[in-house]
Amino acid sequence: MTARSVGRTRGAVLTGAVWALVVTGTGVLTGCSENPDAGTNGVGKLPAATIQSKTRAAAASAGAVRLAGNVVTNGRTYTLDMRLKSGGATGSVTSKGEAFGLLRIGERLYLKADAGFWNHADGHADTSAAGKLDGKYVKVPQGDPSYRKFSGFTDKDVLLGGLLTLHGSLATDGHHEQAGTRTIRITGDKGSGGTLDVSLEGEPYPLRLQRAGGAGTLTFSAWDKDFALTEPQKDETVDYGRQLPAS
Known part of the structure; x- marks a missing residue:
């Protein structure tokens, strides 16, 4: 083989390698005719x-999932980071700069937030009442208007x-x-x-x-990856009975 033919052969190999790299966008040289569905679920x-x-x-059939991101509804943006399964959910929601945690175990729904959230939600600066709720798991009564609103963030089937x-x-x-x-x-x-x-x-x-x-x-x-839901301790919980002060 002459030096000229060797040079042509090397040039062709190099050109082919560069073409494969451009097409695939990776360092794996799989060629220009790669089937993008090869090795997939079809x-x-x-x-x-x-x-x-x-x-x-x-x-619907997965046992659990983690959902994160933003949802805009009725002109209001909610930032969610929730882990959901059929028996309940845990995670956080942020809206208009106010963040709160949600925990649902079966039918029992808890909301956890700082004093600033409760002051804002209640529409007045009752710092003594808000202080009692600060950092506590507040049990949301099922008859309270907030129950349906907040539980929607914790229901895997409804949300998805x-x-x-x-x-x-x-x-x-x-x-x-x-x-x-x-x-x-x-x-x-x-x-x-x-x-x-x-x-x-x-x-x-x-x-x-x-x-x-x-x-x-x-x-x-985290599809189908189970996670634990732990009931809060009694000294971490506040039960307001029929209606939340923020309702």
Whole structure:
């Protein structure tokens, strides 16, 4: 082989390697004709409506999930970081700079916040009353208007059932990645009706949701990973009976 032919061969190899690197965006040289669905759960090859149906079913059957991000409803933004399962939930919610913790075990719902939250919620600066609630788990009575409002953040089926819906005509929008996991993205009305990234690895769980109309972005993780729910100690709990002072 002449020096010129060797040079041409090396140049061709280098060009092929650079092409593979550009196409894949990684240091793994897998070639330009790589099948993006190879080694996946196969949902990336399905119609968008079928993918949405499968991811909703997977989410419903999972024992637990962690949900984090922002939800905009009625003009108000809520920042959530919740772990949810059928028997209850635990986590935090922040809105308008006020943060509070939520804990639900079965039907028992507790709200935990500092004195500033209770002063703001009650609409006056009764520091003595707020001080008694500061850092305590306040049991929310089931008959109180706040129970339904706050428990909605702790109900896995209700929360996911309302969130995992795209609006308008469904379509797929290519292969993506979320937190190191390969995904297929589906959209409603080319994205104006929301987008949903669905895992291509293992169960087709939803991993990232961008809600329609700029109504928030959420990520989902720790699917089917159980977690403990611990009843607060008696000296950590305040039971106001029929109605919260903030109602």
